[in-house]
Amino acid sequence: MKTTLLSKKSFDISYKPVGQFEETRFEKIHNVIFDSSSQASIIVAQEIAELIRKKQQQNLPCVLGLATGSSPIRVYEELVRMHKEEQLSFSNVITFNLDEYLPMEKDNRQSYWYFMHENLFNHVDIPSENINIPDGTLLGDDIIPYCLNYEQKIKDVGGLDFQLLGIGRTGHVGFNEPGSHYNSGTRVITLDHITRVDAAPAFLGIDNVPRRAITMGISTVHNARRIVLLGWGQNKADIIKKTVEGEISSEVPATYLQKHHNCTFVLDNGAGSKLTRNKTPWLVDESCEWNEILTAKAVLWLSITLNKSILSLTDKDYNDNGMSGLLAQQDSYDLNIKMFNSLQHTITGWPGGKPKADDTSRPERAQPEKKRVIIFSPHPDDDVISMGGTFDRLIEQGHDVHVAYQTSGNIAVTDTEALKFAEVLDNVNSSKKSKDLISAITTKTESGIDTLEVRKLKGSIRRGESFAATRYLGLPDTNVHFLDLPFYETGTIKKNNLTQDDVALMIDIIKKVKPHQIYAAGDLADPHGTHSVCLDAVFAALNDLKNEKFMEDCWVWLYRGAWHEWDIHEIEMAVPMSPTQVLKKRNAIFCHQSQKDGVMFQGDDTREFWMRAEERNKNTAEKYRKLGLAEYAAIEGFVRHRYI
CATH class of the missing domain: 3.40.50.10320 (LmbE-like)
Incomplete structure (x- = not known):
């Protein structure tokens, strides 16, 4: 079976992604949705491997633009596996990474140099001289010439054959934050506060997150002959919807990808959940198949959208909102009653089941009484x-x-919190152990690991x-x-x-x-x-x-x-x-x-849990x-x- 992700025109439906392959009238970027990010990552890795092998047969270099972060890790794992088990060689591969924090030493565990070697380069046969990662140690006047040279190196090897991307909560690709221009090239950029908040857990606090970075520009990325963007998880659903269905805007830099001729967003169910064809498919196609789950989803959406109770919804409400096919199966009165009763039966003050009660319409069993x-x-x-x-x-x-x-x-416990307890222990019962704990915490380097x-x-x-x-x-x-x-x-x-x-x-x-x-x-x-x-x-x-x-x-x-x-x-x-x-x-x-x-792992919600x-x-x-x-x-x- 063919297992390579090609362009949207030749995508092999044997991959069986969820949803449909061609864009709906709402969508402006080709995207495919898989049941799991692991499954999708393997498919993407196979596309990259096929490109590498094709270039080898042509005796040409394969120029890859690579991303960091959690999204591509499984792709890199699969490429490493293919190298070790299927003799996939990286001897003809030249890589250019998207970005790097500034300032950032290579041996810092938070550096992208460290990330790429840990997850890919140390495990394959790529020549070290073919690896290009922005230098986070540059200072002052050295930076601009370096950025120009980075651009020139990409051009000198014939441009990027394939660019792998993730997407940030601000809609950034690479570190092209909101406000980035379509024609931007490799440059230094000031990181958005939201981006720094998202990175804070890895750096053990936002104060430790660098404020600047070197990044490939939008134009650099856009010049790649093939682009694949990875989106995993429900926390990416909002920005994926804005990017795929919204208007092109510098406020969401990823929307510039709508202009690319060969770009695919590879998503899992969570990341694609808010696309119109998944969240409200009746707005895309009124002839959709009305099963029990979709019916419940549609009726409740209609009630909430119109700010009307379920029992007050009318035929007109259904017809005006793409649900005429649903009304062809049953009238609104019966539909409303059925949905109201179904929802009412979910409510229970007895999560372990109500003893000696008829549990026919209850979510939990009455027996055994004590569970x-x-x-x-x-x-x-x-x-x-x-x-x-x-x-x-x-x-x-x-x-x-x-x-x-x-x-x-x-x-998830900060060093500050741990030091407080270690010092209490030392005050109550001073010992070598308590002093060793204090020393281990206070002398830990920025990239160090707890003992x-x-x-x-x-x-x-x-x-x-x-x-x-x-x-x-x-x-x-x-x-x-x-x-x-x-x-x-x-x-x-x-x-x-x-x-x-x-x-x-x-x-x-x-x-x-x-x-x-x-x-x-x-x-x-x-x-x-x-x-x-x-x-x-x-x-x-x-x-x-x-x-x-x-x-x-x-x-x-x-x-x-x-x-x-x-x-x-x-x-x-x-x-x-x-x-x-x-x-x-x-x-x-x-x-x-x-x-x-100030919890360490807040994600995209700054409030306390x-x-x-x-x-x-x-x-x-x-x-x-x-x-x-x-x-x-x-x-x-x-x-x-x-x-x-």
Whole structure:
């Protein structure tokens, strides 16, 4: 089977990406959507490999423009694999990287020179003289001639055959921030504040993020004969929609790619979720197939868009908004009633099931009355941030609740916070160990990694905070489990791949508890992918255990809240909270003191986690109210995962 991503005119549909291949009337850039970023990355790597081999056959150099960041890592991993297992040679490859921080030493772990060698160049046979990465050590008058020479070197080798891109939250490609001109070349640029905020976790604080960078220009990128932009995750969905469907504007530099003759955006489901053909396909094609899920999505969208309750929607409302095909199947009155009842049945104050009640129309089973429950929390605070109200309700209603923290969360503790605890330890019981901790923290270089002892200290801080929160909610210490999955314990933001050792720890706790309910984080938009890996660990464990007798009675519920919330049409269980419970949830989150007041991994939301979670819960309740249902202070939403 052919497995290369070619241009939009020759894209092989055997790849089976989600959605359609030709742009809709809303779209101005060719894009394809895959079920997973891993699958898509392999396809992109195969296209690059085919180009390299084609150039080798022609005895020509293959000139690649390369990107850094999390998006291309899987592409580089696949290229390395092909080099080692399929004899893909890079001997004819010449590379030009997009950008580099300024100032930045090559051996700094945050440098793009370090990134590229760590993820690609150290593992393939590319000649070192063929590697071109902007020099972050330049000063003063040396910079402008260097930038001009960088441009000339690209021209001298015949220009870029292929340019790989990611996209930033500001719409930047490379470091071409908002305001960049279409004709711009390689130059020094001042980084946008949002870009620096996004980079802050890697630099352990925004104060450590360089304010300037060297970047290829828009014109340099645009001159590449082929461009592929990678977009992964729901946190990229807004900027992808603006870029693909919006007008060309210097305020969103990526929109300049609309002018390129051979550009493809390669996306996963999350990144492509807000494109019109996915979010509201009835606006693209009124003859779309109206299944149950799409019908629910459309009716709720219509109600919210028109600011009308479900039961007050009319035939005209449907017809005026691209849903005439839906009305051809059933009239608006019956449709409204059916949707209202379906939504109403998601609401329950009994997340573990209401005892001795008819559960025909309830989201959870009545039996057994007292359930064994595991709440899997990727970090030591996701449990209370994302489902603190439901957590509290399950304990109050007498269920045997266990919480399992999948990772230590140690890298999210700042050196300042760790030093505070080390100094307290030294004051209470001064010892060589306490002084070594203080020395390790205070002498760590900007690109240094925490020692094992400092990582243990930071992990202990997170553990203590977790116990404070679970005790506050009334959970016995015996029901709190710290798994410390090995994939996380690298001491750096970059994590190892999930292994059977991680899955075995998940299997052990599930076998021990034999739960009737499992709650797991389905919130995959965290900046460094820990939630995604932790969910993969849950799914892998469930797959291994699916034939166990006790798993026949186990239901899995996915929660969100730290980064995004479920859309209303997705929610299958909505647990309302009273004002008192909202406050109790807030206090439980406050127990995680090291994550307050400038948390390290905030992503694209600068508010503290308790603020964003509280607002999302209140917004969900408000949406239910506007749809015509009862009014609540807040609601936590869950989606059931059917693994068997």
